[in-house]
Amino acid sequence: MVAFTLNGAAVSVADAGAPLLHVLRGELGLSGPRFGCGAEQCGACVVLVDGAPAYACTLPAASIEGRQVTTVEGLGSRDAPHALQRAFLDEQAGQCGFCLSGILVASAALLARNPDPDDAAIRTALDPHLCRCGSHNRIIRAVKRAAAEMRA
Amino acid sequence: MSDLDRRAAPPGKLPGSLMANPRLDRWLAFDAAGHVTVTPGKVELGQGILTALAQIVADELDVALPRVRLQAASTPGSPNEGVTSGSLSVQDSGMALRHAAAAARAIHLEVAAQRSGVPLDALRVEDGAFLAPDGRAVASYWSQADAALLDCDAPVDVRAKPPAARRVAGTSTARLDLPDKVFGAARFVHDLRLAGMLHARVVRPPARRARLVAWRKDALPADAILARDGSFLAVLADTEHAAEHAAERLAALCTWEATDTLPPQHALADWLRHAPGEHAVILERDDPAAAPAQTLRATFFRPYVTHASTGTCCAVARWQGATLEVWTHSQGVYNLRADLAKALTMPEDDILVRHMEGAGCYGHNGADDVALDAALAARAVPGRPVRLLWSRAEELGWGPVSSAMVVEVEATLDSAGTIASWREEVTSHGHSSRPGRGALPTLLAVEYMDPPREIPNALNPPLASGGGAQRNAVPAYRIPKLTIGVKRVASMPLRVSALRGLGAPANVFAIESVMNELAQMAGEDALDFRLRHLDDARGREVLALAADMAGWRGRTRRESFGMGLAYARYKHTGAFCAVAAEIEALDRVVCRRLWIAADVGEVINPDGVANQYEGGAIHGVSMALKEAVGFDARTVTSTDWDTYPILRFSEVPSVETRLIPRPEEKPLGAGEASLAPTIAAIANAIHDALGIRPRAMPFTPGNLVAT
Numbered sequence: 001m002v003a004f005t006l007n008g009a010a011v012s013v014a015d016a017g018a019p020l021l022h023v024l025r026g027e028l029g030l031s032g033p034r035f036g037c038g039a040e041q042c043g044a045c046v047v048l049v050d051g052a053p054a055y056a057c058t059l060p061a062a063s064i065e066g067r068q069v070t071t072v073e074g075l076g077s078r079d080a081p082h083a084l085q086r087a088f089l090d091e092q093a094g095q096c097g098f099c100l101s102g103i104l105v106a107s108a109a110l111l112a113r114n115p116d117p118d119d120a121a122i123r124t125a126l127d128p129h130l131c132r133c134g135s136h137n138r139i140i141r142a143v144k145r146a147a148a149e150m151r152a
Numbered sequence: 153m154s155d156l157d158r159r160a161a162p163p164g165k166l167p168g169s170l171m172a173n174p175r176l177d178r179w180l181a182f183d184a185a186g187h188v189t190v191t192p193g194k195v196e197l198g199q200g201i202l203t204a205l206a207q208i209v210a211d212e213l214d215v216a217l218p219r220v221r222l223q224a225a226s227t228p229g230s231p232n233e234g235v236t237s238g239s240l241s242v243q244d245s246g247m248a249l250r251h252a253a254a255a256a257r258a259i260h261l262e263v264a265a266q267r268s269g270v271p272l273d274a275l276r277v278e279d280g281a282f283l284a285p286d287g288r289a290v291a292s293y294w295s296q297a298d299a300a301l302l303d304c305d306a307p308v309d310v311r312a313k314p315p316a317a318r319r320v321a322g323t324s325t326a327r328l329d330l331p332d333k334v335f336g337a338a339r340f341v342h343d344l345r346l347a348g349m350l351h352a353r354v355v356r357p358p359a360r361r362a363r364l365v366a367w368r369k370d371a372l373p374a375d376a377i378l379a380r381d382g383s384f385l386a387v388l389a390d391t392e393h394a395a396e397h398a399a400e401r402l403a404a405l406c407t408w409e410a411t412d413t414l415p416p417q418h419a420l421a422d423w424l425r426h427a428p429g430e431h432a433v434i435l436e437r438d439d440p441a442a443a444p445a446q447t448l449r450a451t452f453f454r455p456y457v458t459h460a461s462t463g464t465c466c467a468v469a470r471w472q473g474a475t476l477e478v479w480t481h482s483q484g485v486y487n488l489r490a491d492l493a494k495a496l497t498m499p500e501d502d503i504l505v506r507h508m509e510g511a512g513c514y515g516h517n518g519a520d521d522v523a524l525d526a527a528l529a530a531r532a533v534p535g536r537p538v539r540l541l542w543s544r545a546e547e548l549g550w551g552p553v554s555s556a557m558v559v560e561v562e563a564t565l566d567s568a569g570t571i572a573s574w575r576e577e578v579t580s581h582g583h584s585s586r587p588g589r590g591a592l593p594t595l596l597a598v599e600y601m602d603p604p605r606e607i608p609n610a611l612n613p614p615l616a617s618g619g620g621a622q623r624n625a626v627p628a629y630r631i632p633k634l635t636i637g638v639k640r641v642a643s644m645p646l647r648v649s650a651l652r653g654l655g656a657p658a659n660v661f662a663i664e665s666v667m668n669e670l671a672q673m674a675g676e677d678a679l680d681f682r683l684r685h686l687d688d689a690r691g692r693e694v695l696a697l698a699a700d701m702a703g704w705r706g707r708t709r710r711e712s713f714g715m716g717l718a719y720a721r722y723k724h725t726g727a728f729c730a731v732a733a734e735i736e737a738l739d740r741v742v743c744r745r746l747w748i749a750a751d752v753g754e755v756i757n758p759d760g761v762a763n764q765y766e767g768g769a770i771h772g773v774s775m776a777l778k779e780a781v782g783f784d785a786r787t788v789t790s791t792d793w794d795t796y797p798i799l800r801f802s803e804v805p806s807v808e809t810r811l812i813p814r815p816e817e818k819p820l821g822a823g824e825a826s827l828a829p830t831i832a833a834i835a836n837a838i839h840d841a842l843g844i845r846p847r848a849m850p851f852t853p854g855n856l857v858a859t
Contacts (some may be wrong), residue, residue: 018393026391031343032336036462037544041793044462072336085334092326092759094789095767096198096512097333098463106333126801130793134455134461134770135763136804 004064005131006072013061020064021045021056026070032072032101036130043129047071072101075108084108085145087146088139090095095133101131107143115151117143166308166502169193173231174305176259180250181207182297186280188215188692192222193233194245194484195331198512199764199823201241203327204756210248211320212253212312213293214277222328225485226506235279235484235586237515237650238653238796239726239821240620242756246819248648254312256293257540259301264291271456284514291809299317315754315815322815324759329509331645333686341481341508346537349468350377350636352529353399355385356546359786360645361599366407373398378533382602385407386529388538398811412785414645421453421558421848424579431640434615434622442633445846446673452559452662453848458783458790459651460798463511464547465518469538476503476530478536481510487588488520491559494593495524495601509518514771515651518542518551519589521596522784528555528597545791550596550831553781553788554651555581555610557621567675571685573633576625576662581641583620583654596647597805610648612640618723624656624828628721630684646783652768656722656828657775661849664832669845678717678836679704690751694730695719697749701808712737713744713797716836722825731769733805737841740853741833743773743805750809762809764822769807777851 003012006028015024019038024030024047028047036044038057045057048070076082084107087093094100103126110117110125117125131139166174173179173193180188189210195203206220233245257277262578263273268290275282281292315322332339357364364383372378376398377388387402389395415423468479476496482488485505493500510519528541542550556853558579566572585594593600598605612620619625623637671681679699686692699705699717707715711851712736719730729752734744746769755761776796780789790796835846838856848855 005842012447013478015391018391022391022393024257026393029345031338033342034342035541035795036338036464039544039792041544042462070335076335078335080329081335088334089330090328092324092330092763093201094327094330095763096462096509097330098198098340098461098511101336106529110432123801123804130462130798130800132771134459134513134767134804137766137799137807138763140801141215 003067004066005068007070009098009150018061019057020059020061021086023061024056030071030073034101043102043106044099046129048105048109051109053109070105072104075104078143082086083146083149084106084112084143087149088144090125091138091142091145093138093142094135099129099131103139104132107146110143110151116147164308166306167251168244169231169233170248170251170306175298176252176256176302176304176306178231179249180302181257182293184294184297186294187219187221188213188293189223190249191219191230192226192245193231193250194241194508194511195225197236197483200327201624201756202235203381204242204760205249206248206328207320207325207756208250210254211318212250213257213281215293217320218323219280221720224507227489227504227807232486235487237483239722239823239825241818243573243821246756247315250312251310253413255306255310256302258310259295259517260296262302263296267291277770301418303561304334313688314773321756323757325757329758335463340463341468341479342463342467342541343508344479344508344539346468348539349539349571350388350390350731351395351534352379352386352388352538352540353543354397354525354540354546355387355399355403355406356550357383357408357410360413360639362408362410363547363648364406365409370403371402377532379529381528382604383759384528384597386540387749388529388532391562410786414785417783418557420455423559424556424641427641427643429542429639431637431639433637435626435634435636435637437632437634440630441570442566442570444572445567446563446565448666448669449562449674450669450845451847452665453660454557454658454661455849456553456556456646457651457775457779458548458553458796459514459517459551459795460548460780461513461517464544465522465551465853466510466539466541467523467526469523469530471534474498474502476505478505478527478528479508479521480505480515480519480681481508482519482523483516487586488577489592491587491595492524493519495595496527513553516552516584516586516649517652518547518596521551524595524597527702543846548796549788549791552647552649555583555621555648557655557658559658560660561666563666563670564850565670565674569676571629571631571670574627574631574634576637578621578625578638578655578659579641580621580638581644581648582612583650584613585610585647585649590693607647612638620731621655623654623659623723624720625659626724628688628691628719628724629667629682630687646788652771653824653827656720657772657831660718660720660828661832661835664829665835665845668716668836668839682719689706690728691719691721693778694728694749694751696732697810697812698699698732698747701747701749701810702734704732707708712841714837714839714841716838716840716843718829718836719831721823727820727825729829731833732828733837733838735834735841737838741777741851742803742837743777745806746805746830747835748807748809749812749824751812751814753814753820754824755811755813756819758811761811761822765826766807768824768826769830770799770804772807772827775827776831776834776849776851781851
């Protein structure tokens, strides 16, 4: 058994040998973290572990014992959206949306360490994340909008 | 204009997909709780079509947008609208729904008038309620919802609202699907979880069309279940982790009989040129022209490219007795059903296909293939749902690819610098092997099942419906002597099919490069040269606008920077698009800025169209600068994001898009129009910066040096 904190709640999972992504989507029933490549190349699976972006597709579940995991579901909800989620909707920053879960949590980690990132800082932070639909510029605008709102 | 007047003016025939599916209750249903459910046959691919369709219906019915509920396509629950492709969904489905909604409104109002005694032209509709002149609600769609009023064919003599009366269509309504996506809700087929569901993975062979000759199952995990049909092999387990683990183990236990079947990648252009094929002259014009004074000959090449969705293909299948249920992100649920029936030798009526969203889809990818894979895997566990997910290597290596192409052009200028003649030869595979269109199934697994069946060679749709290899092969410019030939290669060692733009990216790259080169030979500005040869006023307008946005006329030369222009009207019948690109030549070419001017006729959702144009252009930058399918003699080798790189955040240009509003014109589609001109504009910008004429995509340092 592996015990950790998921989006603020204590959880435990049986399959310690599985990658974190599979236990999040499997035993724990989440949809936000997504499988894209299984090789740390696309960012679709990214979650926050103790506040830092991590590739859930390769991270063994056993390695997160006692740690804090945040997924896009933990950022906010329809009733209480995170500033980033609101900004992504305001900017219509997405098309298919498959990449957004990883991008949103990575953006949250960026804003936690840099409340006023410029374009270059956002691009650097999001460079591990692939978006095939070409919503990049909208996403950059949304991150800046959320940053401004969070600073206000 | 009152509703009565609208009925009096017949437009002639039913629009869009309504012609083939005229029954109103196939499209719309009202309920007593105050909703209208819309059941289009087109599907959401990430392009935002469901939002646009909802806007059209809300507008025509005069109901608030939240009352409109879009139901995903299914068999037999939605009208058969074929495939969601070709930037045709607003034309096919949107115009059908506009007419269907106008008809439903007219029928409902007539009934309300009869029952209430209020004259028809005195009634008005406010959020679905039918109001008499004194403001009294005499009825509503919802109060009349059970009247089976839509149990009829759509009348032809119904006219939709005049453009000036539209209130919802034409506005940048927020996308209806996006909230689910930013909150991580279960919306994709990947997220479907059914009771008792198993997870499956395929074990792929080491070569195309290899045969499975031996395998040892003794070393497999005890709880793994095998599903085999000939050389198709899948493994099922309770969890994804267990299925992946078992598939890895199984792969190591298989012996395959494999042969070399693929052409040499390093000499692909020559292979295409010399491969057997059928040749056709698609256009020949021989008008009087001045004598040629200068001649230009150039050859252009694009390698195989692939879809490269961020998500991998996925389907869920369940057998219940002789009935098969499939959940899929296919572009065409009826087409998929037809090919599943052929592949599995069963009646179509025994198959239920339901659409759920997948990751962004830009053409015929593996979505249909994985549905058959899942059906084959699920046969091992009757009654239980099976979710089959492709790996990244399968996604990049086993889905259909878009054809490599060679385009050869010989063009002449007369002594006044005007184009006198143009001869063009396009060499390509066909661009469609979509399912559901022929006598034989085209799903990947049929080549491996027992007995194996060859997938028929890809076709080119006729030019009248957009063409495939010949898409945008004819220059849009005034040219008195013109010959356009197309050779379709007779075989497809790598399975090829439709990808965003089909033949247009290679053809527009060639044509718009030649236009720049001819302009240079004529000693004329590339914009002026194009405008002098372009008769279409809407085309001229987008060209002038893109140039204006980019500051083309007043641009100054900057060391290592270059600017290029390109234009195309998608499919010659679709949207008009001009692109200006600015690139910086560092150790490799980086695209810094794009300016896009477009005319899509009537715009249903301006921000949605802009999103599609931006996305298509960024796809174009990626294709222009980075993408090529790699392969050896046996199989595709570009099977991860290192070997098939696509554009990343640090490489994405800024994009400015402007739409020329034309509410009175027909909608012309949006999704594919910006990709090809973006590629050509980058090629021209590279010449501007470096003096090199790019001839082979992608425009990597290696390919630019070889030019």
